[in-house]
Amino acid sequence: MLRQPAFLRFWLARTLSTAAFQIVAVVVGWQIFTLTGSTLQLGLIGLMQFIPMLLLTIPAGHVADQYDRRSVVRVCQAVQAVAAAALALGSVQGWLGAHGIFAAVAVIGAARTFESPTVSALLPGVVPTESLPSAFALSASAIQTATILGPAIGGALYIAGPTLAYGAIALVFALASLLVGGIRLERAPPAREPPSLATLLSGFTYIRHHRIVLGAISLDLFAVLLGGATALLPVYARDILHTTPVGLGVLRAAPAVGALLTSFALARHPLKHRAGAKMFLAVGLFGLATVAFGLSTSFPLSLVALAVLGAADVLSMVVRSSLVQLQTPDAMRGRVSAVNSMFVGTSNQLGEFESGVTASLLGTVPAVVLGGLGTVAVALLWSRLFPALRDVDDLAKVRAPG
Structure with a gap:
């Protein structure tokens, strides 16, 4: 069922855009x-x-x-293509500097602020509801495939x-945009609501009143905010592991190798039992792996x-992702996905800024190690604060309230 042309177009477009x-x-x-x-300048990339x-x-x-x-x-995707073309023009003409790069x-x-929640909200309209957990796993494989090839x-x-x-x-951005135009939806898009302050803020309101959704979204914010070390990979590549730009690309691709294998496994064998508890264990393992990377001076071990x-x-x-989409009515998915994207983006981009600042104050290795330990602490705390999230069992049986 997930081999239908609409999903294949969706998967390929997401792969290209992410790459x-x-x-x-x-x-x-x-x-x-x-x-x-400057490590601080690296952190500013995330802040921009x-x-x-x-x-x-x-x-x-x-x-x-x-x-x-x-x-x-x-x-x-078209806007991102134009921005990349401007960077290419500035590079070939020799006037591109740090300020121009930050602006682009x-x-x-x-553009990605609008694209990310819209893509997440689009997927449930491309496949049948019962196929969503597998579709999210395959969508994750698109991201990871791109993350392997792109760097x-x-x-x-x-x-x-x-x-x-x-x-x-x-x-590549331009090709992704063309592919999205050919997607046919499984269901009609939701009816429009008149714009108002209440409708604009309704995503926050919905999340605040649904503990499982709130716990799932906030977990990502605080765990990855502390545990993300990707902003410092250029420092590890050049100064600690003593490798080249190609080596940096391999380092950036390494997390996606493990993620790609896992996403394919989850698409073939969706979690049937104790999905919430396994999620918390995975967050704790993420933190421990971050600590191991931070302490490593060996390229293979890293x-x-x-x-x-x-x-x-x-x-x-x-x-x-499955819980957020399955617990949200279709007419609300864009707004809830937007809030979720802000939390995910905060944990990634603001986490890069935090890593850059911490590294400039404490040093690169202490910044990464402390961040990984902080992620483990967040996983333990959130499992106590959100017991309903911890006790989620079979994702295929989760449905939106009401």
Whole structure:
């Protein structure tokens, strides 16, 4: 059932869009560190993506519920293609500096603020409801496939120069936009609601009144905010593991290798029992793997730690994503997904800023190790604060209230 053309188009478009974004992360990270040599500047990359997310999340959710979700995604991907083309032009003409890169990153961050919740809300309209847990696992495999290929390709392209890399990014975003336009929906989109302050804020209201959704979303915010070390990978690659831009690409791809294998396993064998408890165990393992990576000075050991980290992260993410979508009515999915995207983006982009600041104050290794221990502590605390989330059993039986 998940082999239908609509889902295949969705999967391929998401793979391409995510791959392009991953190439951006590698090229921008290495270029900024080359230009400035500053861990704080690396952290600012995350901040430049977080600011538009913070400002635009509420309207993004409203747009996802008011307009054709396919059209919204297409426009977002086209905007990112234009931003990448501008970076390529600036690189080839020699006027691109750190400020220009930060500006383009902010534009890409704004477009992804609209794209991410809309894509999440679009998926339940592409496949039947009973297939959603498997669809989310396969959707995660699209992200992980892109995360494996994108960084490796980005590192290789950067050797030939940032112009080629940015040009490739623009083409990939454009192709993803074309694919989304051909998706046919399983169900008609929800009816529009008149815009008002209440409808704009209704995603927050819904989450606040549903403990399982609140616990799932907030867990990601605090756990990954502390445990994310990806912003410091250029430092590990150059100064600790003594590798090249290609090595950096391999490091960025390593978590996706473990995640991809896990996502395929979850698509074939969805969690039937104790899904909530397994999610909390996965978050704890994510934190421990972060600690192991932080202490490692061996390239192979670092790759293993990152692969375990990725496997644990995707298991937790599939459970959280399934619960958020299955516990939310279709007419609300855009707004709830927007809030969820803000929390996920906060944990990733703001987490990168936090990692950069902490590393500049305490050093790179202490920052990563303390963050991983903090993630373990969050998993233990949240399992006590949200017992209903911990006690979720079979995801296939979860339905929206009412």
